Amino acid sequence: MYRSHNCGELRLTDTDKEVTLAGWVQKSRDKGFMIWVDLRDRYGITQLIFDEARTDETIMQQARSLGREFVIQIKGTVIERESKNTNIPTGEIEVLVNELTILNEAQLPPFTIEDETDGGEDLRMKYRYLDIRRNPVKNSLLFRHKVTQEVRNYLSNLDFCEVETPYLIKSTPEGARDFVVPSRMNPGQFYALPQSPQTFKQLLMVGGLDKYFQIVKCFRDEDLRADRQPEFTQIDCEMSFIEQEDILNVFEGLTRHLLKTTHDIDIAQFPRMTYDEAMRRYGNDKPDIRFGMEFGELNAVAQHKEFAVFNNAELVVGIAVPDAASYTRKQIDALIDWVKRPQVGALGMVYCKCELDGTFKSSVDKFYDQADLAKWAEAIGAKAGDLILVLSGPANKTRTQLSALRMELANRLGLRKPDEFAPLWVTDFPLLEWDEETGRYHAMHHPFTSPKKEDMHLLDTDPGKVRANAYDLVLNGNEIGGGSIRIHDKETQALMFKHLGFTSEQAQEQFGFLMNAFQYGAPPHGGLAFGLDRLVAILGGQETIRDFIAFPKNNAGRDVMIDAPAAIENAQLNELSLALNIKG
Ligand code: ASP
Numbered sequence: 318m319y320r321s322h323n324c325g326e327l328r329l330t331d332t333d334k335e336v337t338l339a340g341w342v343q344k345s346r347d348k349g350f351m352i353w354v355d356l357r358d359r360y361g362i363t364q365l366i367f368d369e370a371r372t373d374e375t376i377m378q379q380a381r382s383l384g385r386e387f388v389i390q391i392k393g394t395v396i397e398r399e400s401k402n403t404n405i406p407t408g409e410i411e412v413l414v415n416e417l418t419i420l421n422e423a424q425l426p427p428f429t430i431e432d433e434t435d436g437g438e439d440l441r442m443k444y445r446y447l448d449i450r451r452n453p454v455k456n457s458l459l460f461r462h463k464v465t466q467e468v469r470n471y472l473s474n475l476d477f478c479e480v481e482t483p484y485l486i487k488s489t490p491e492g493a494r495d496f497v498v499p500s501r502m503n504p505g506q507f508y509a510l511p512q513s514p515q516t517f518k519q520l521l522m523v524g525g526l527d528k529y530f531q532i533v534k535c536f537r538d539e540d541l542r543a544d545r546q547p548e549f550t551q552i553d554c555e556m557s558f559i560e561q562e563d564i565l566n567v568f569e570g571l572t573r574h575l576l577k578t579t580h581d582i583d584i585a586q587f588p589r590m591t592y593d594e595a596m597r598r599y600g601n602d603k604p605d606i607r608f609g610m611e612f613g614e615l616n617a618v619a620q621h622k623e624f625a626v627f628n629n630a631e632l633v634v635g636i637a638v639p640d641a642a643s644y645t646r647k648q649i650d651a652l653i654d655w656v657k658r659p660q661v662g663a664l665g666m667v668y669c670k671c672e673l674d675g676t677f678k679s680s681v682d683k684f685y686d687q688a689d690l691a692k693w694a695e696a697i698g699a700k701a702g703d704l705i706l707v708l709s710g711p712a713n714k715t716r717t718q719l720s721a722l723r724m725e726l727a728n729r730l731g732l733r734k735p736d737e738f739a740p741l742w743v744t745d746f747p748l749l750e751w752d753e754e755t756g757r758y759h760a761m762h763h764p765f766t767s768p769k770k771e772d773m774h775l776l777d778t779d780p781g782k783v784r785a786n787a788y789d790l791v792l793n794g795n796e797i798g799g800g801s802i803r804i805h806d807k808e809t810q811a812l813m814f815k816h817l818g819f820t821s822e823q824a825q826e827q828f829g830f831l832m833n834a835f836q837y838g839a840p841p842h843g844g845l846a847f848g849l850d851r852l853v854a855i856l857g858g859q860e861t862i863r864d865f866i867a868f869p870k871n872n873a874g875r876d877v878m879i880d881a882p883a884a885i886e887n888a889q890l891n892e893l894s895l896a897l898n899i900k901g
Pocket of ligand 1: 514515800844
């Protein structure tokens with residue numbers, strides 16, 4: 318038996334017990350006649366004591382040879398500590414050692430195994446197994462386990478059936494590039510790794526499974542932005558004989574359950590907002606509603622004077638920064654520079670201070686009098702003491718810029734509190750999205766999403782106006798889930814592919830299997846998928862998802878520990894019929 322107890326469980330009530338413990342040496346303190354060793358495992362730290370007066374000399378010597386991260390086993394007696402440590406649960410006892418076995422020696426670790434480590438990100442990733450010994454990483458993995466377990470319990474209790482769908486498939490069009498896998502047995506042919514199990518879960522509905530979920534890896538070969546992983550995990554779900562309302566209710570229930578079990582927070586009904594409303598009020602389809610600073614449109618109250626910049630703009634829109642009227646010229650100039658950075662791209666910014674005495678002072682006083690500015694303040698909902706910031710230009714672009722500014726200011730002002738949770742459903746997304754690059758429409762969600770019946774007639778005349786039965790769940794300004802009610806008949810699906818620029822042959826070739834299935838009695842169905850990594854990170858109060866993934870890839874998509882991706886031998890390339898392709 319390696320151990321009778323773990324390193325986190327002994328208490329004062331265990332005094333005088335003979336115990337066996339095993340773990341890693343966190344640190345040791347050698348006072349000559351006495352040596353203390355902190356023994357660590359996943360469950361905690363227990364202090365060991367070696368005392369010249371009570372411990373065998375050979376064991377004393379052995380104890381002196383222990384280095385950090387040595388793996389040891391000890392036998393000993395639990396005794397009460399003289400100077401107690403109230404910071405840890407085992408702090409009232411220590412174990413007087415009478416037998417010590419070194420199970421494995423360890424080299425000095427390249428960074429300290431402490432909550433605050435001296436190791437940089439790269440080093441930590443290279444030695445991730447050592448990083449995982451640290452509390453913050455270990456606790457994140459345990460937290461992730463708790464969340465997935467709650468998800469499994471909750472959905473299983475509602476009769477959802479977890480089904481594994483294949484990883485070696487054919488391309489699914491979700492807007493990103495596929496990772497592909499060459500097939501040795503079918504020279505020149507490739508599998509694709511799924512961007513999501515979308516078509517399979519729909520086929521499970523045709524198969525009559527009724528309620529499906531899966532905690533599943535998905536793969537997308539996208540240019541890596543900060544905090545994106547080429548492989549990530551979804552909680553993927555699908556249901557039959559449901560309407561949008563049913564889906565929203567079930568997954569609102571799941572989210573509420575998670576907030577309750579992880580934070581003991583009760584949130585009543587989640588607010589809902591249409592996509593159009595979210596864009597108008599926040600310039601963003603995933604607004605953070607933990608704080609205000611809502612947009613106020615000023616076209617009606619700012620386009621009647623000689624100020625050409627505003628008069629020529631499609632949209633004039635502003636926000637009120639709370640209690641910022643006291644900002645200095647320098648501070649405001651810095652904000653103007655910030656919105657002019659190429660990443661944001663505004664050409665300039667107008668401001669107006671709402672002074673505490675009820676007067677206004679703006680950068681465009683030349684054009685607008687006090688009565689005009691009072692109307693601006695009213696339209697934006699600014700109160701005395703606030704600073705109004707106004708952008709103008711093409712509507713969509715200007716909204717995006719102002720949204721970036723709103724989020725930046727909220728960060729600076731500490732309005733995005735990690736322990737506050739503000740979920741929101743955003744509904745009625747557009748079905749199609751114009752893609753400048755390819756010069757045609759793309760499915761905003763994916764091509765299996767159903768258009769709203771009442772908008773179908775616009776498909777030919779004004780496709781950009783057609784709304785979809787699609788919804789996102791937003792939490793604290795992050796999209797944590799999204800889904801849709803699907804098309805479930807062949808004709809509509811074929812029509813959709815036509816509008817996306819597929820010839821009927823192309824549609825048949827790529828998605829014949831799905832459209833055929835729709836001819837054998839497909840039930841009405843719909844679903845959604847949560848991004849598990851981000852969900853766990855937000856619930857865990859952290860910004861980066863990497864902390865919640867055991868072995869994440871770095872920003873260049875590399876696993877620096879195993880050094881992947883890597884070249885393969887010519888022989889292997891030959892076997893896969895790839896050698897020629899590469900040379901040629
Ligand atoms: N497959 C979709 C996605 O990955 C989710 C869904 O529509 O259920 O975003």
